[in-house]
Amino acid sequence: MQTYFKKRYNSFKFAFRGLNSAVRSEPHMRLHVLSTLGVVGAGFFFDVTKTEWCLLIGCIGLVFTAEVFNTAIETVVNLVSPAYNPLAGKAKDLAAGAVLAASIAVAIVGLIIFVPYVISFLNLAKHT
Numbered sequence: 001m002q003t004y005f006k007k008r009y010n011s012f013k014f015a016f017r018g019l020n021s022a023v024r025s026e027p028h029m030r031l032h033v034l035s036t037l038g039v040v041g042a043g044f045f046f047d048v049t050k051t052e053w054c055l056l057i058g059c060i061g062l063v064f065t066a067e068v069f070n071t072a073i074e075t076v077v078n079l080v081s082p083a084y085n086p087l088a089g090k091a092k093d094l095a096a097g098a099v100l101a102a103s104i105a106v107a108i109v110g111l112i113i114f115v116p117y118v119i120s121f122l123n124l125a126k127h128t
């Protein structure tokens with residue numbers, strides 16, 4: 001039983017090490033962390049609803065997941081094909097495409113949620 005918990009503990013430790021390594025080594029990941037801080041700040045500022053928080057948190061998780069998978073794929077490609085190979089390039093382009101697709105979807109969700117808040121905030125500011 002202790003071995004079971006020890007193994008689960010180690011799995012979490014390795015997973016956090018992976019996240020930490022992605023944030024430290026990937027400039028895009030740091031950009032995602034900054035954007036997350038901005039989105040969370042805006043969420044509190046506009047006092048978004050619980051449902052909107054759930055959507056925003058889902059979106060943040062989606063982008064982080066896509067970026068970590070992208071980094072993992074890039075790392076494996078660099079390991080197995082350090083020399084130029086069209087298939088290695090294709091694998092990296094596909095992984096980057098996944099991040100782009102997730103980011104576009106998330107940007108649209110962000111606009112749908114925040115634009116009405118920004119408009120009513122600006123209208124309120126104009127009339128006070």
Ligand SMILES: Nc1ncnc2c1ncn2[C@@H]1O[C@H](COP(=O)(O)OP(=O)(O)OP(=O)(O)O)[C@@H](O)[C@H]1O
Nearest residue numbers: 028074081082083084085086088089090092093096
């Ligand atoms: N071994 C390779 N063979 C062929 N093309 C490659 C190879 N490595 C990279 N490329 C091409 O260069 C592009 C950029 O690769 P790179 O490894 O610099 O990733 P990146 O997009 O800069 O990743 P990040 O900025 O997230 O670290 C790839 O998307 C691919 O098109």
